[in-house]
Amino acid sequence: MVDSSSHESDDDAARDGGVSRRKFVQAVGASGAAAGIAGCTGSDQPKNQGGGDQANDAGSTVGNVDNQGNKTTLQWATDPDFKGKTWNQELQPILYENGLSKDIEVEILAGPSVTDNRRAQYQQWLSAGRSKPDILYVDSGWTIPFIVRNQLMNLSQAGNFGQEFMSQLDNQYFEASVSTAKGPNGDLYAVPLFPDFPxxxxxxxxxxxxxxxxxxxxxxxxxxxxxxxxxxxxxxxxxxxxxxxxxxxxxxxxxxxxxxxxxxxxxxxxxxxxxxxxxxxxxxxxxxxxxxxxxxxxxxxxxxxxxxxxxxxxxxxxxxxxxxxxxxxxxxxxxxxxxxxxxxxxxxxxxxxxxxxxxxxxxxxxxxxxxxxxxxxxxxxxxxxxxxxxxxxALGGWHNAVNPNSNNTEAAVEVLKAMMSDDFKYKLFEVLGFLPPEPELLTSQRAKEVPIMGRYLEQLRIAGENAIPRxxxxxxxxxxxxxxxxxxxxxxxxxxxxxxxxxxxxxxxxxxxxx
Missing domain, CATH: 3.40.190.10 (Periplasmic binding protein-like II)
Known part of the structure; x- marks a missing residue:
């Protein structure tokens, strides 16, 4: 897993010995205990360097959130650790249990693990006006430059995002994380998925x-x-x-x-x-x-x-x-x-x-x-x-944003809302080690029961409340x-x-x- 930083070159020594979140789980022998490398590191490249062919092969989907039982298939450009069983059997079902229509399914597009490569790939896709992928996994360290270039969808103006979810972000999430997902005018362009604090x-x-x-x-x-x-x-x-x-x-x-x-x-x-x-x-x-x-x-x-x-x-x-x-x-x-x-x-x-x-x-x-x-x-x-x-x-972490060129922006927003459920955030922590983006969740009994990481939640909560973005x-x-x-x-x-x-x-x- 890569981190939350914006590297300028691909030869950073941070990548020496980099490993994925899933390998961390295996290395410590505790299912669901891996905490990701975030902050300022990189890791090994997945076999599909950037997923270009995969993205080109994906045809345009039709329909919207309510399309008479037909599937609206969204593509989520994200980290390789979400592939396969992790997403299909452990994580996506939680979205359906928390309000997402079963007419919407999310396909994982596993992109580069090195944050610089991912940023460059998004720049290429968005500049070309591509409609796929629909949802973008964006580094909190470089979300704002995409916002000021008007390359991410304005969620504050999305009719189906709603004041309830906006209030949840403003009142319950780590403030520093949310600040890196907003534009100069205060509008929201991304939803924090997980933060990282040293x-x-x-x-x-x-x-x-x-x-x-x-x-x-x-x-x-x-x-x-x-x-x-x-x-x-x-x-x-x-x-x-x-x-x-x-x-x-x-x-x-x-x-x-x-x-x-x-x-x-x-x-x-x-x-x-x-x-x-x-x-x-x-x-x-x-x-x-x-x-x-x-x-x-x-x-x-x-x-x-x-x-x-x-x-x-x-x-x-x-x-x-x-x-x-x-x-x-x-x-x-x-x-x-x-x-x-x-x-x-x-x-x-x-x-x-x-x-x-x-x-x-x-x-x-x-x-x-x-x-x-x-x-x-x-x-x-x-x-x-x-x-x-x-x-x-120092603040690290990753957000989710919607590709404004997507043909299914309404459905993509529904996915982001379902990912804001407590159940999904807890499951991410248990399965992949993503820290919940809300301080209160780090004080819960469920979080304390996560192997290894559960012993240090108070220290991580304090770090989050004192986080400063770059x-x-x-x-x-x-x-x-x-x-x-x-x-x-x-x-x-x-x-x-x-x-x-x-x-x-x-x-x-x-x-x-x-x-």
Whole structure:
């Protein structure tokens, strides 16, 4: 399964060792426990690279929602893990049980697993005005550019979507997820299928050796800790254990750094790419402040440099414990950073829910896996901007949108509504590991009974409530690559955070002004 990010190239190291959700289920031996790789990763390609032939062979369907017993067959371009029995026997029947007419059936069109490839394919299809596929599985990291190009159907203007469902999205879903499915005018163009939020994962055994116990773990589950305390705890555990790494994360110069890891470091210090996120996160491009050179942003990089190079290196912070992260993090994406942790070679690890599922398996860390929200440097009250400070988590996840060229838009909307039922969302969590997009569902008994993931629902709920989207606009792909390059360079041994952020500000300004 791929993630929720918008990669600019197909050679990202994140794809090394990428596997599908179904393979995760098999790997941990717990049916229905796989949590998908989301956030900023990719995975192995399915045999049908893009499904072009499959889509061409599908003829136009006729009829509408009520077509006298004839089938209206919709095509859903989605992830390969939905194919076969998963959809036909486990998931589609739930839609019929929750109001979808049995005259409507949904065929799975398994497309590319790499998010960049999927985005490019949709761009090609929609630009050509193709009527198939009818429903599009869209990355929350690049939904807005399709919206501003008028390439997705406006659900707010769909006669059969209805105020009841609109209110459910606005009042019950994770707010950050819904924000990435709306246009500049506030209209809805997609429905969140599942969100993804990172957490800080840790090995309890190593921390017990450093004098920490269950009361600490219980406290951290809902109230993590400052980055300063985090560095202290990690260093103490390194000093009391024979372990290779203290803290592993994703620092490679790729989308995952700009959208996610650095976004969290910076936001947890109260910094932002474009000033107040409530006002400027999604634009207007060319008419918003660029604030990457502010002191709190520079300090967040100095903190990372301290973690990697120690406080005796240039451009570091004195009151943080150093050399808790290996220099290798500057080349690591999700999987290379996860493997040492799962294998017992690291104390702390930042990653998406899929990593909880792998590391929490009985043949890995089992119940010795601890999970807490992302640490922070400033509280929300201390932070300069709203939506920053505290345990900020980068937002990942996927939505469903309707192809405006479809001949069956009314039926497609009915499918999206049925997918908003609690039963369907729970079944997705149980079968494929998709997190429910509503905070309340993460507190239910049914969710708690899901193997492995059910142990960590409160941590995931808190992460979701503190999630911040990347600043997705039509120019974000160009900006993201510049951010990743400058931050990665500033993290290197000879890097200069202030200089790098001054250069980055100029680069972002140039992109904004030329848009």
């Amino acid at each position: 957490t800080m994962q840790y090995n309890k055994q190593y921390l017990k050796q450093a004098g920490y116990g269950q009361s600490d773990f219980d406290k951290w589950a809902t109230d993590s800790m400052t980055w300063q305390k985090f560095s202290q705890v990690t260093k103490e555990a390194m000093n009391n254990n024979d372990v290779q790494y203290g803290y592993t994360f994703q620092g490679s110069a790729y989308e995952g750094l700009s959208c996610c890891d650095f976004n969290e470091f910076m936001s947890s210090w109260g910094g932002a790419y474009f000033g107040n996120p409530e006002k400027y996160l999604f634009g207007p491009v060319g008419d918003r402040p660029i604030t990457v050179d502010e002191q709190q942003v520079v300090d967040s990089i100095k903190m990372i440099r301290t973690f990697i190079h120690g406080s005796n290196a240039n451009n570091t912070l004195n009151n943080y414990q150093g050399q808790i992260a290996p220099p290798a993090v500057m080349q690591w994406t999700e999987e290379p950073s996860r493997k040492p942790f799962t294998n017992g070679g690291a104390i702390m690890h930042r990653n998406w829910p899929y990593a909880i599922n792998i590391s929490g398996a009985e043949d890995a860390l089992g119940k010795d896996l601890g999970v807490m929200p992302i640490p922070y440097a400033k509280t929300e009250q201390e932070a300069k901007y709203p939506m920053t400070g505290g345990p900020v988590a 600043p997705v606009t039509a120019v974000w792909p160009s900006q993201s690559s510049k951010i990743a390059q400058q931050v990665n360079g500033a993290m290197a041994k000879g890097g200069n955070p202030k200089q790098a952020m001054t250069q980055l500000k100029a680069q972002l300004e140039a992109i904004e002004s030329s848009a």
